Amino acid sequence: MIKVEKKVFTPNATTNLLVESTLKTLKKNSDILDLGCGTGYVGLSVAKKTKFKNKYFFSDISTQAISLCKRNAKKNKIKIFAKAGTMFEPWEGEKFDLIIESISAIAKKVAKASPWYKNGIPCDCGEDGTELVNDVLKVTKKYLKKNGKLIFPIVTLSNKKKILQTARKYFKNVKLLISKDWPLPRSMYTKRKLLENLKKKGIISYKTKYGLILYSSEIYIAY
Amino acid sequence: MKNKISKEEIIKIISKILKISPKEIEKIDNYEKMDSWDSLAQLDIISAIDKKLNGKIGKVKNIAEIKSVRKLISALKKKSLIV
Numbered sequence: 001m002i003k004v005e006k007k008v009f010t011p012n013a014t015t016n017l018l019v020e021s022t023l024k025t026l027k028k029n030s031d032i033l034d035l036g037c038g039t040g041y042v043g044l045s046v047a048k049k050t051k052f053k054n055k056y057f058f059s060d061i062s063t064q065a066i067s068l069c070k071r072n073a074k075k076n077k078i079k080i081f082a083k084a085g086t087m088f089e090p091w092e093g094e095k096f097d098l099i100i101e102s103i104s105a106i107a108k109k110v111a112k113a114s115p116w117y118k119n120g121i122p123c124d125c126g127e128d129g130t131e132l133v134n135d136v137l138k139v140t141k142k143y144l145k146k147n148g149k150l151i152f153p154i155v156t157l158s159n160k161k162k163i164l165q166t167a168r169k170y171f172k173n174v175k176l177l178i179s180k181d182w183p184l185p186r187s188m189y190t191k192r193k194l195l196e197n198l199k200k201k202g203i204i205s206y207k208t209k210y211g212l213i214l215y216s217s218e219i220y221i222a223y
Numbered sequence: 224m225k226n227k228i229s230k231e232e233i234i235k236i237i238s239k240i241l242k243i244s245p246k247e248i249e250k251i252d253n254y255e256k257m258d259s260w261d262s263l264a265q266l267d268i269i270s271a272i273d274k275k276l277n278g279k280i281g282k283v284k285n286i287a288e289i290k291s292v293r294k295l296i297s298a299l300k301k302k303s304l305i306v
Contacts, residue, residue: 013263183262210269210280211287212262 002041002072005064012116013182014153014217015102019045021151021177021219022100026052033057033096033143035087035136036103040069040080043100047078058082059090087136088143095145101152105133107203110157113191128203129158134166137222141170149223151177156205156216164220171222184213228275229306230296236271237292240264254290276304 019042022032029052034043037058047056058069058080066084073080083090087103106114107129117123125132133152140150150171154160167174184206188195195213198204206215238245241259254260254268265287273280280286282302289295299305 181266183266186262210266210273211285212266212269214266 001075002039002044003068003075004039005068013180014155014219015041017178017180017217017219018042018100018102018151018153019049021221022046022098023049024177025098025149025151025221026050026054028097029053030097031055031057031095031145033059033091033099035099035101036060037069037082038062038065038102040072040082042102043080044069044072044076044078046100047080048076056080057091057094057096059085061086087132088139091143095143095148097145097148099140099143099148099150101133101136101140101150103132103136105129105153105158105163106155107158107198109194109198110188110204113188113194114157115185115187125158128162129155130162130166133158133163137163137166137170140222144223147223149221151219151221154218154220156218159203160205160218161202167220167222174220174222177219177221179216179218181207181214181216184215189213226277226279227304227306228272228299232275233272233296233299234292236275237268240267240271248292252291252293254292272299279304 023046032043032046032054034040037043037060040058043056043058047054056078059082060066063084066082069082104123104125106123106125108127111117111123144150154163164174199206206213234245234248237248241257241264243257243259251257254265269280269286282304283298289298296305
């Protein structure tokens with residue numbers, strides 16, 4: 001059981017896809033970093049479900065998230081190393097077999113209109129949602145062991161093209177693992193004009209089907 | 224039977240997705256009053272019915288606005304999509 005708190009990002013459907021992808025990717029005992037861990041849901045779920053004896057490392061910009069993550073680990077009797085800090089700052093000089101990146105990447109105006117980033121939950125990832133994730137992609141290799149891999153999500157409510165361009169610039173292989181469509185929360189339908197404008201500008205992408213607005217979560221692996 | 228669906232099949236689909244017995248589904252009728260209903264479940268229900276109808280569900284306008292099993296069946300009936 002993973003406890004959630006108002007001021008820490010609540011695991012969502014994309015989070016579950018990250019867990020699924022990680023479990024499929026793991027082939028041996030590994031040192032795993034859950035970067036932007038929030039409640040710790042991804043890493044802790046992997047720890048509970050995998051047969052491998054991995055070492056788990058967690059970090060998040062929010063000290064509140066790290067405190068909650070530690071409590072969740074204790075509750076689930078999972079040994080972890082968790083530190084608060086920006087991006088890779090807590091892990092200087094460390095290397096991992098697998099890094100799961102789950103930091104925010106939603107276009108600023110969409111995040112503001114969404115129910116996901118309330119109560120001071122940070123989502124400072126720029127107008128097109130790519131700032132943080134692109135910064136991570138640029139430096140991740142430095143923190144990966146030889147043959148190490150990065151698993152990262154792209155939610156199409158950010159500039160997918162730009163994120164993929166950065167990923168392909170810094171990694172030889174970037175492959176799609178899973179893709180799933182989700183209906184946009186009803187509360188966001190009042191912001192339809194805003195969404196249409198952002199789509200026209202190529203900042204976000206979505207489709208409409210059965211009268212519903214559908215966005216996608218895509219999970220990629222890079223190495 | 225192609226491009227048509229029966230009332231029983233619709234209730235079976237909804238029951239499977241919402242994990243509620245067919246009896247309860249008929250009794251409650253309104254999806255939004257069912258605890259397991261959310262927008263993702265709604266998408267799964269519409270997609271599963273559309274699959275059975277070979278993509279004909281688009282004939283029903285505002286399908287996503289319908290929140291009642293009875294109203295859904297009635298709307299499909301009007302478009303001759305019910306067996």
